Each structure stands twice: as structure tokens, then as C-alpha cells.
Amino acid sequence: MADTELAAAIKSALAAVEIPGGGELSGYAGLSDIIVTPGAVAFAIAVAPGMETAFGPAREQAAAVVQKLVGTRKVMVSLTGGKAPPKSGPTFSHGKPVPAGKTAVPGIKHIIAVGSGKGGVGKSTTAVNIALALQAEGLKVGILDADLYGPSIPKLLGLEGQPAIRDDGMFTPHEAYGLKAMSIGSMLVKDQAVVWRGPMATSALRQLLRETAWGQLDILVIDLPPGTGDIHISLFQQAEVDGVVIVSTPQDLALIDAKKAIDMLPRFGVPILGLVENMSYFIAPDTGARYDIFGSGGAERAAADLGVPFLGAVPLVISIREGSDAGRPPVAVSPNGPEAQSFRAIAQRILQNSPQLSR
Numbered sequence: 001m002a003d004t005e006l007a008a009a010i011k012s013a014l015a016a017v018e019i020p021g022g023g024e025l026s027g028y029a030g031l032s033d034i035i036v037t038p039g040a041v042a043f044a045i046a047v048a049p050g051m052e053t054a055f056g057p058a059r060e061q062a063a064a065v066v067q068k069l070v071g072t073r074k075v076m077v078s079l080t081g082g083k084a085p086p087k088s089g090p091t092f093s094h095g096k097p098v099p100a101g102k103t104a105v106p107g108i109k110h111i112i113a114v115g116s117g118k119g120g121v122g123k124s125t126t127a128v129n130i131a132l133a134l135q136a137e138g139l140k141v142g143i144l145d146a147d148l149y150g151p152s153i154p155k156l157l158g159l160e161g162q163p164a165i166r167d168d169g170m171f172t173p174h175e176a177y178g179l180k181a182m183s184i185g186s187m188l189v190k191d192q193a194v195v196w197r198g199p200m201a202t203s204a205l206r207q208l209l210r211e212t213a214w215g216q217l218d219i220l221v222i223d224l225p226p227g228t229g230d231i232h233i234s235l236f237q238q239a240e241v242d243g244v245v246i247v248s249t250p251q252d253l254a255l256i257d258a259k260k261a262i263d264m265l266p267r268f269g270v271p272i273l274g275l276v277e278n279m280s281y282f283i284a285p286d287t288g289a290r291y292d293i294f295g296s297g298g299a300e301r302a303a304a305d306l307g308v309p310f311l312g313a314v315p316l317v318i319s320i321r322e323g324s325d326a327g328r329p330p331v332a333v334s335p336n337g338p339e340a341q342s343f344r345a346i347a348q349r350i351l352q353n354s355p356q357l358s359r
């Protein structure tokens with residue numbers, strides 16, 4: 001079933017869920033869009049302040065009804081309660097409440113997460129090069145690959161082998177181009193990602209974050225999986241994330257997905273640092289001429305519409321793909337080259353907009 005058909009089927013099924021005060025959920029004005037990703041289905045129910053407890057049973061019933069329709073996809077139903085603090089927090093797809101309370105990760109001053117609405121938009125490439133560009137600004141930086149379903153940081157940084165484990169049980173992170181790096185890929189046996197759902201995924205994230213000897217870092221960049229899922233909820237609930245960078249390609253569809261990824265952040269009190277448009281335009285390798293192959297300015301307009309900062313555009317250049325595939329990211333191997341410049345400008349804009357990240 002196509003995602004749009006599935007979303008429509010879910011909406012119809014929600015007609016069976018009664019809500020407090022009479023009526024049913026599918027016709028309720030506070031029901032958000034239904035977000036369908038390859039691995040998850042998420043929606044929110046906005047309720048008047050103080051009504052969260054009354055809506056609890058409706059939320060549970062909605063989650064159960066939807067779970068029957070969507071098989072193994074994770075179902076996330078959130079109640080958003082106006083300005084009053086929600087009394088019942090988000091739950092993981094397996095139904096357990098997310099433990100409350102964010103705690104600092106020892107040695108790490110700031111965390112920036114990099115996400116995207118959908119896969120394949122260049123999120124990991126952007127995360128690695130932004131991390132290197134932040135380092136070029138004089139900061140101590142690490143990178144954590146939390147993209148369970150497509151861990152690509154090892155390839156992008158040319159990492160080999162498993163991280164060492166110290167006597168006290170802490171991982172010793174890899175080091176590449178001055179970055180401390182850990183990847184959830186190191187903890188997966190090939191093709192095993194599919195069984196790493198729900199609690200296993202979130203406990204792997206917790207371990208990688210808190211049981212790695214990062215040393216002293218100014219900024220840890222976390223490469224999130226595409227879309228929205230348990231890893232996102234787990235991270236946003238357990239750690240103080242300074243902000244999220246969303247990567248999108250200029251095509252409308254990717255931007256719609258990016259908007260959905262952005263929409264989830266306020267629910268977790270996580271700020272959005274801004275939008276990056278990747279594969280924005282094509283630079284011909286022979287003439288250097290620029291072609292706006294998807295039309296130009298889509299992400300910048302989307303950022304303006306959403307009221308979030310536009311952080312910059314990265315061209316579609318063969319050398320970015322070749323360098324990335326060979327474990328030679330442009331910002332590390334030719335920091336003054338034209339490919340690196342776009343990532344460095346983005347990092348500089350992030351620091352200008354959020355000067356606390358440099359402290």
C-alpha cells in the first residue's frame with residue numbers, strides 16, 4: 001500500500017476511537033497529519049490544557065488500532081497539551097513510556113543532531129562535513145552515527161574494524177581526521193539492523209552515547225536515521241540536544257518530508273538550527289557552469305515559510321560522491337576547495353546563529 005493510501009486507511013480506522021466529550025478521533029480537529037515513513041507511523045493529538053489524562057485511553061486505543069494496520073512499523077501517538085506541560089509523555093513503539101529526564105553526557109558540552117525527512121538526501125555526507133567544518137573553526141568535535149538502518153559514517157571516514165573496549169567496559173572511539181567517531185554500524189552484524197527495533201535500538205544508542213570514552217568535546221554531531229522513530233525519541237528524551245540540522249534535497253517531495261521531520265521537534269523541546277539544501281545545483285566538471293536542475297531556492301523558501309533559518313546549499317558534485325565513497329571527505333582533504341566551502345559556510349552560519357555552541 002502506498003504511504004498516502006496507508007495514511008488515509010489509518011485516518012478512517014481512527015473513526016473507531018471515541019474521544020472525551022463525545023465524537024470520534026478521525027473527525028477531531030486536534031488530530032495532526034498522519035506521518036508514514038518506511039519504519040514508522042506518527043501522529044499527534046492536540047488537546048486543551050489539562051485534558052491530557054482524559055485523552056490517555058483514546059491515545060492507547062488509537063495506537064492499538066493503528067498497530068493492527070501497519071504491521072511491524074513503529075506507531076507513535078503523542079498528546080500535545082497546549083501550553084500546559086503534558087502529564088503523560090511520549091511512548092516508544094513498544095508501548096513503554098520513555099524515561100523522563102535529560103542528563104548530560106560527561107565530557108560533551110553540546111550536541112547537534114543531523115536529520116532528514118527521507119533517506120538518501122545526503123544527510124550523512126552533510127553530518128560528516130559539518131563536523132569537520134566545526135573542527136576547522138577550532139572546536140573539538142566528535143561524530144556519532146546513530147543511523148541504524150544505513151550506517152555510513154565508517155565508509156565516509158574510512159574507519160575499519162571494531163572500536164576497542166577498555167578494561168572498564170568503555171568503548172575507545174575511532175579517530176579520523178581529528179574527529180572522535182563511533183558508529184552503530186560497528187555493533188551490528190551484517191543485515192541484522194532489521195531486528196534492532198524498539199528497545200534494542202534505543203539501548204544501543206544509550207550505550208554508544210554514554211559508554212564511549214569521548215574525552216572532552218565541544219560538540220558531538222549525531223547522524224540520525226531518516227524520518228522519525230524510536231532513536232529520535234530516545235535521544236531527545238535522554239540528552240540535552242542543542243539543536244537539529246535538517247537536510248533536504250530541492251525536490252518538493254523531500255521538502256514535504258523535511259517539514260514533517262521539523263514538525264516533530266517542538267514536541268520534544270528541541271530547537272531547530274536550520275535547513276540545509278543538499279544536491280541543490282549541478283556544477284559541470286568540465287566548464288564549472290552551474291545548472292539548477294531541480295529549480296532553485298526550494299529549501300530556502302520552505303525555510304522561510306516554516307520560520308526556520310536557511311543554513312546554506314551544497315552543490316551536486318561528482319567529487320563529493322567520489323571523495324565520500326573513498327573515505328576522503330572534502331572538508332578534510334581539501335578544506336579550501338569549492339566543495340568544502342559550502343559545508344564550511346554552513347558550519348559558520350550555525351555558530352553565528354548559536355554562539356553558545358562555541359563556548
Ligand SMILES: Nc1ncnc2c1ncn2[C@@H]1O[C@H](COP(=O)(O)OP(=O)(O)OP(=O)(O)O)[C@@H](O)[C@H]1O
Binds near residue numbers: 120147
Ligand atoms: N552534494 C553531493 N554531491 C554528490 N553526491 C552526493 C552529495 N551528497 C551526497 N552524495 C552522495 O549521495 C549518496 C547518499 O548520501 P548519504 O549516504 O550521505 O545520504 P543519507 O541521506 O545519509 O542516506 P541514508 O538515508 O541512506 O543514510 C552517497 O553516495 C553520497 O556520496
